[in-house]
Amino acid sequence: KNEVEQSPQNLTAQEGEFITINCSYSVGISALHWLQQHPGGGIVSLFMLSSGKKKHGRLIATINIQEKHSSLHITASHPRDSAVYICAVRPSGGGADGLTFGKGTHLIIQP
């Protein structure tokens, strides 16, 4: 059974700090998603990656396929980055929806 573990579960940091959120999974995958959910519910897709590294603004996502591990980094964090960050993986050979979701990391950035 595919397990997706995120750490930490909760993180409080000061504005400007460098943030790292980790995601580990247990089976071979074809893709990994990082999602952001703000209070109130809506979820936004941040990254979808299968190898290497992607960058968008202050957000960077990396993945190490051999170690079955991904990290999401936020540089120069800001209070508007406060949200729940969710990792989801698609096992290799998964069908139209084979996503397994982590339970999320609740991030609070204090001014």
Add this chain to the structure above:
Amino acid sequence: DVKVTQSSRYLVKRTGEKVFLECVQDMDHENMFWYRQDPGLGLRLIYFSYDVKMKEKGDIPEGYSVSREKKERFSLILESASTNQTSMYLCASSGQAGGELFFGEGSRLTVL
């Protein structure tokens, strides 16, 4: 801007009532999904559809049904709502199997 729109942000219903949650996407996506999200459990797939009139059970389909009569619309139906169906319901769509997911704003359902 691409959009997935859910019909209601907040609903309060009584036990035994029939509940319809509607989702519309404007991206011509084949794949649509209904998830529920509960504290400590994360997102769990209820049903998904990869084409009009096609549907597949997800991980927790019991107590739910779905309808996809048109490509852009995917409805979740609770035939007889129960208190354990109090939850946040999220609709999503994707243009291809395994592709990027686009989510709606969510519908928070309370069943009394």
